[in-house]
Amino acid sequence: MLVGIKKAILSCLVVFFLVTTNEVFSQENFTRADTLRGSITPERAWWDLNYYHLSVEVFPESKSIQGKNLVRYKVKEAGKVLQIDLQEPLEITSVMQDGEQLSFERDGAAHFISLKKEQKPGEFQEIEIQYEGQPKEAIRPPWDGGITWTKDSNGKQFIASSNQGIGSSIWWPSKDHPADEVDSMLISVTVPKDLMDVSNGRLRGIEENSDTRTFHWFVSNPINDYGVNINIGDYVHFGEEYEGEKGTLTMDYYVLRENLKKAEKQFQDARRMIEAFEHWFGPYPFYEDGFKLVEAPYLGMEHQSSVTYGNGYQNGYRGTDLSGTGWGMKFDFIIIHESGHEWFANNITYRDVADMWIHESFTNYSESLFLEYFYGKEAGQEYVRGTRARIQNDRPIIGTYGVNSRGSGDMYYKGGNMLKTLREIIQDDEKWRSILRGLNKEFYHQTVSTRQVENYISQQAGIDLKPFFDQYLRETSIPTLEYYFSRDNTLHYRWMNCISSFDMPVDVTVGDKKIRLYPTTDWQEQTGLKGQNLEINPNFYVSLLRMN
Structure with missing residues (x-):
């Protein structure tokens, strides 16, 4: 009963946080000048x-x-x-x-x-x-x-x-x-x-x-x-x-x-x-x-x-490594x-400044791809993970449309980690590369909206990614995998601190066994496991909470 009460309190706190945060960021004041600049008059x-x-x-x-x-x-x-x-x-x-x-x-x-x-x-x-x-x-x-x-x-x-x-x-x-x-x-x-x-x-x-x-x-x-x-x-x-x-x-x-x-x-x-x-x-x-x-x-x-x-x-960036891993000193x-913006900003350009993440998230992620190309996949992964310390989660990545308003600066580091997470979801590096190349071919010399980019990636991946993008682009909370083991080693798990439709798969290791879980916001179970130690693939940008 105590565990249930704790879960209910945590869930209420999460809902309160999401509601109050969204209310704060919807109370921005825009002027006529903002509309004249930011809208298609x-x-x-x-x-x-x-x-x-x-x-x-x-x-x-x-x-x-x-x-x-x-x-x-x-x-x-x-x-x-x-x-x-x-x-x-x-x-x-x-x-x-x-x-x-x-x-x-x-x-x-x-x-x-x-x-x-x-x-x-x-x-x-x-x-x-x-x-x-x-x-x-x-x-x-x-x-x-x-x-x-x-x-x-x-x-x-x-x-x-x-x-x-x-x-x-x-x-x-x-x-x-x-x-x-x-x-x-x-x-x-x-x-x-x-x-x-x-x-x-x-x-x-x-x-x-x-x-x-x-x-x-x-x-x-x-x-x-x-x-x-x-x-x-x-x-x-x-x-x-x-x-x-x-x-x-x-x-x-x-x-x-x-x-x-x-x-x-x-x-x-x-x-x-x-x-x-x-x-x-x-x-x-x-x-x-x-x-x-x-x-x-x-x-x-x-x-x-x-x-x-x-x-x-x-x-580095003015002689410093933004990732803190050492890999950032391998390139200017x-x-x-x-130069990465030649593909994401100049080739594919946002139709509204609110969608500036299309420029900055992909280009931030391009830094790790540069490292991966020359130094190996783990180098790129370490670099992306290292930038998480700079994420603020202060407001949504997408700004307000029609008034020349960009979203949070998290479009850089959080955006890069979002794309790295998406690559892990797809679980096919060649398909992921074909999606990146396909974006630049499909939207060659075009202005685009977030929905166009979202829909293209979903179609090519064969996955409905709307809840994923809604969570990472339009919310500030980081999904948390909440779990506990019952006495018979059954794993109980769900997503919390997220929108109700969030259903992202996640790779975990339990004991010495690597498995893919398919959590939703409802409790699910996994049997047949040995041990009660769970670790998440660190390339997923999520949090982990063990309930006792």
Whole structure:
């Protein structure tokens, strides 16, 4: 009877915890600006991005920019007002269509442009937006976002953009929502004569002006707005070619002149990264645009085909091992992690920021796959398990939809452990690899939702994984396998501290016997066991509670 009372109290506490936690996190306050940024507004819905030509001149001394953006779009249905975003203190000075000046109203970062010309479904139209000002300066890049204005050790200007969280509209006018990626893009950046700009895609040409130079970079693949970047400095270049799954991939490296020798050694991890990730995820997604690694005056970010690097030419994360196992010092964290985003973020992109786990969970897990490819499966497993100490379980991994709200930072370490757990459930490494590769093929150059990813994995695995994803993505509690042995060595077990539908199988060892259990939230029994010592396969991210 005492055991039953204990179980009832524990169950009540778990329910209370889940209810109160969910209530707390549903009480977030969002503004009209959040909705205008994070939702597909009527002024965004009727047109589809086709092409940008972003042309911008950078003035380092005044920390200002001036430029224009040609926006070509396809009309999906008739519309009269079009939304373009640009954040203060930058200002749009002019909007033109077919030589006519257009009027617009500003609501925070959102600019609602009134069109004069009839917008006929199926037709392509263009507007040209001119803008200028001093963009927000990044104080703690890449987390707060903006433009970083610094100088290298030789006193040369060293400037870069980074804007994943705050949005591309922090420095250029765009349709600043992830659901609509532009099909291709030309980026023209004018800088002082003694500097170079490195942006996304391939360099089409350099235009020599009297006191400046203009670098023209063309992106031939769809690209998310936050992945567009400028990197300005006294760069030197070296590179190599890699014979990959889709042929010859050009790999170009741009670093400050003073760091060339360091980079020639450290950037060897880039070639190893391509080899490992093509094995796990399929072909690099942007062969046409090549791969670039570009030194930046901040830690680094996953800009498509222009991955930025600032990890100090050292292994680990700023010289430390995030897993605490030693394996994290076998690779340069920024090269591996940020490049992993080429598959999960740039190839497969979330449709809403609430689903940011699609980017970060898979890319966090990619670090362990890199280790597994070169150092063996146990190395990768130890690395993932080592990161659990960093999990907070503070709020759900999935954020609030429609308001540009990301979920918990647990999307990194908890997300990686969730995927490792999923691999254990599937129990077939080749099938797991085919699922990872299949995701990048099925959703090639697409924006996706969490449900699409969940459904694809469930279908390929042949398992209904909805309760699994609901538990790990939408709740904060960690499933606990509660068990006890009766006097006849019968094992009694169930899941607790979880949603009522949770039914994940789990591998355990009882005595010297390894078995797979299929717990639900109801008590079940297993007979024929010897001994009363139970251990869970440590690669499952769960807790264990023995009832006495």
